[in-house]
Structures are given as C-alpha cells and as structure tokens.
Amino acid sequence: MESFLRERLNCLNCLWDKIWPPENPVVNVNTISSTVQHIYTDLVTALYSFDARSTDELTIEEGEELYKLSDEGEYILARKQTGSMESGLVPASYVAQSGLPGGHYTIQDPWYFEVASRTDAERLLMSPPNAHGSFLVHPSDSTPGQYSLAVRNKDKVTHFCISVSARGEFYIQNEKLFASIKELISFYKVNWKLVKSPLFQSCVWVAYQRDQWERPRIEFKLVKKLGAGNFGEVWEGLWNNKDKVAIKTFKQDHINESDFKKEVDALKSLCHKNLIQLYAVCTVGEPVYIVTELMSKGSLQQFLRGNEGHHLTAANFMHIISQVGDGMVYLESKHVVHRDLAARNVLVGEKLVCKIADFGLARLLKDDLYSLQCNMKIPIKWTAPEVLTYGKYSTKSDIWSYGIMIYEVFMLGQPPYQGMNNQEVMAKLTLGYRLPKPDQCSPDVYKLMLECWQEKPSQRPSFYEFVLKLTAIQHSVQ
Structure with a gap:
C-alpha cells in the first residue's frame, strides 16, 4: 500500500512520510511541507499582458504562469517558469494566484479577491454598490493555503472556511466535497439555505482597489480619433465595450514622471459642473491613458x-x-x-x-x-x-x-x-x-x-x- 500511494500520489509525500517515516530521512519533514506549500501558493497567472518599461520590470503575456518571489507594494517580484527563467517586477493587479494544494485549480473568477484580511473583505462587501447576497472568496488570513468564503447577509458579513481534504478536494461541510472552488460556489449558489446565507452575485471589484482610478488597459477600446495636440492624441473610446468615454493618450517619454502622480492625484480630487470629470487612468504600459467623460459637441x-x-x-x-x-x-x-x-x-x-x-x-x-x-x-x-x-x-x-x-x-x-x-x-x-x-x-x-x-x-x-x-x-x- 505504501509503495502504491507514494508512486501515484507523490504530491502527498509529506503525509506519507508522517504515516510511514523513512528509515534514513535526509531532509526534515517540516522543511518539505513548507517547500511544497510555498511552490503551490506562490504560483500566479497573468491576467493581462505587460511590457517592461525598465530593466527592473518583467515582460509577461496574458495567461502566462509565474512564480511569485515576494510582494513589493504595488508590484510583485516574479520569475518565469520557462526559458532563461528571468525575474522582475510586475504590477500586482495584473496577476492572480493560480495554485492551490494539488496545483489543479486556477483562480480567475470574478468572485475571487486577494484581500489581506477578513476586515478588508467585510469593508469591500459592505461598500456600495454591493448589497445583500454579494459574496467573495479570499485567501485565509489565519491558515496559509486555505481559503474563506465571505457573504454579505443584510447588514453583516458571514465567513465560511473552505478547507482542503487530503485528496485535494474542497469543502465547507465535511460531507460535501468538490473538485474545485468553482464547483463549490456553484453548488452553494443554488443550495444557499444549507449555509443560511444567499450567494446572489459576485462582489463588485471596483469597490475595492488600492487605487480605484487605475484600470487595466484591456477595459478600454479606442474607436475614433478626435484630434491631437501638444499632449498627445484624443480618442472617442468605449469602456467595457458599452460606455462612451474620451481617452487622452500620452507617450511615456513625453511625460515628466516626477510631476505625473501629483497632477493626476490633483485631478482625482476636483469635481465641478464646469470641469471635465476624470473617470479613470491607465498608467501601466504605453501609451498612458487619461479617461474622462465624452462631450457630444467636441471642443x-x-x-x-x-x-x-x-x-x-x-x-x-x-x-x-x-x-x-x-x-x-x-x-x-x-x-x-x-x-x-x-x-x-x-x-x-x-x-x-x-x-x-x-x-x-x-x-x-x-x-x-x-x-x-x-x-x-x-x-x-x-x-x-x-x-x-x-x-x-x-x-x-x-x-x-x-x-x-x-x-x-x-x-x-x-x-x-x-x-x-x-x-x-x-x-x-x-x-x-x-x-x-x-x-x-x-x-x-x-x-x-x-x-x-x-x-x-x-x-x-x-x-x-x-x-x-x-x-x-x-x-x-x-
């Protein structure tokens, strides 16, 4: 039995070592367990392509899997899995965790959020436009490698631990096991009475952003060029393929970067009926976008x-x-x-x-x-x-x-x-x-x-x- 399990389920070697300790262990079991967990929990998937702008950054393609080496504020230090395995900085908002114990589940669903704690999850769910029945899944802040389901139930948020079985299955209740968290969520959306908390809609992402003005470039489409000037070009565009907006584009080498953040931060704080309203910015990659309301009659x-x-x-x-x-x-x-x-x-x-x-x-x-x-x-x-x-x-x-x-x-x-x-x-x-x-x-x-x-x-x-x-x-x- 031991040889059969070790051969076919070698990803659980740390468990087999605890049940059947090797006669001449050469590596500490805890070290193996820690290493295996690190490999799985630090695998991320690129949600968007990103072109490096300096030697410190790393060019990645949408869908590419990377190893996350460390958190660096608004960025992560990542390493490629193939080729020369180069490493560099990548915007944290451009990737999502893609590995769980067992390595078979990719988290790219709209209900998944990399919030740091229960408190952040609650603040997000209680913020508009989220309402009764909004839910999200986030990494457990108490048990590394585990996950939590947070559901807004009227004026409070209920938390459920998503545990992982020895076979890599997910469960909230022991008798109901699922091959993926996606299947688990689908089940409880229908059978929410089992947990006494309705799962009506995924939490809205825009309510939780380190900078809610910064949006991924993929959300915008340039439709019609309206003009050009000293600053760059102005386009009529679409936001998420439905909302008409004006998009002003800048080349990185035309921007005084020392002033850029300060000036854009000032724009965010301005609101008057006779000022064009800022909607969003896209500062990662090139060209830089400043997205505003579109005025129907032009200049x-x-x-x-x-x-x-x-x-x-x-x-x-x-x-x-x-x-x-x-x-x-x-x-x-x-x-x-x-x-x-x-x-x-x-x-x-x-x-x-x-x-x-x-x-x-x-x-x-x-x-x-x-x-x-x-x-x-x-x-x-x-x-x-x-x-x-x-x-x-x-x-x-x-x-x-x-x-x-x-x-x-x-x-x-x-x-x-x-x-x-x-x-x-x-x-x-x-x-x-x-x-x-x-x-x-x-x-x-x-x-x-x-x-x-x-x-x-x-x-x-x-x-x-x-x-x-x-x-x-x-x-x-x-």
Missing part, C-alpha cells in the same frame, strides 16, 4: 466655427464665458493652474453646457517639450508675457489666457492676432498692443478683457473678481 473652438456657432445670441456668448469663468473660479480656489486655457480646451455638450478640459496637464510634459526652444510648443498667442519671459505660471497668467478665450468666443473661434506670427505678437505685446474689441462684444465686457491683459500680473483681477463683475453686467442687461 468649443470647433463648435464656434461650425453651423451652430453662427446662430448664437449675445446671451449665449455670455452663458459660455460665464460657465468657463465659474470653472476657473473653482480651480483658483483649489490652487490649480491650468496653463493652457483656450477655446480648444473647453468642451461643449448638449444644451450648450461647457466644461474645461486639460486643467493642470501642461505640468505633465517634460520641460523641453513645452518650451520656447522646442518649435514653439507653447501657445504663444494665448500666453501671458511673464510666462514667455520668465516661465512663471500662475492664476494671473491663466486670467490672461481667459481673456484671449473670450475674444475667441466673440470671434466665433477665429484665432487671435490674425496675420501675425509669434515673434510679431511678442514684440507688439511688449509695446502695449492689445487685441481690438470684437464686433459682437459689448464695451463693458471688452473692458473686463483689457483688465485680464494688464502688463503686471498683480493688476489683473482674480477669477472670482472677474466673475462678480461679469455677473453684474449680465444682470444689468436683463
């Missing part, structure tokens, strides 16, 4: 130049510039400098709703890309003199650009300083030249525009002061 510049622009009234013009002003007042209160305010960076939706886009993104670019020395990448005709001379951005330089944007609105999207090149504009501004009043602009509004273009930044109004004056003009007209 304000395009809208003004189109057929609808020619039918706008004076009240419509005031409504547009007021909305942008409100959004900029909010950014000013949050100490966020836009750096590239212009009609091309304001988007238009239904019912003439206007929202500012690309706020703060100029900081993401490497300095040499967004400079006077690099083919005039700075939008000279929208930029305040102190930026061109000293590189000093502030809300006061933004208010200068806002004045130019107002000029664009009343000129139906025509560019400012027509007939002049950048050098001529810079020279004329130094001599005190300012854009003339558009025909459709009232003297009162033009007076405010001139205040935006004061030579000294300290003499220009804040956005708050500007909007107060603009509101007063609107009320006097009505």
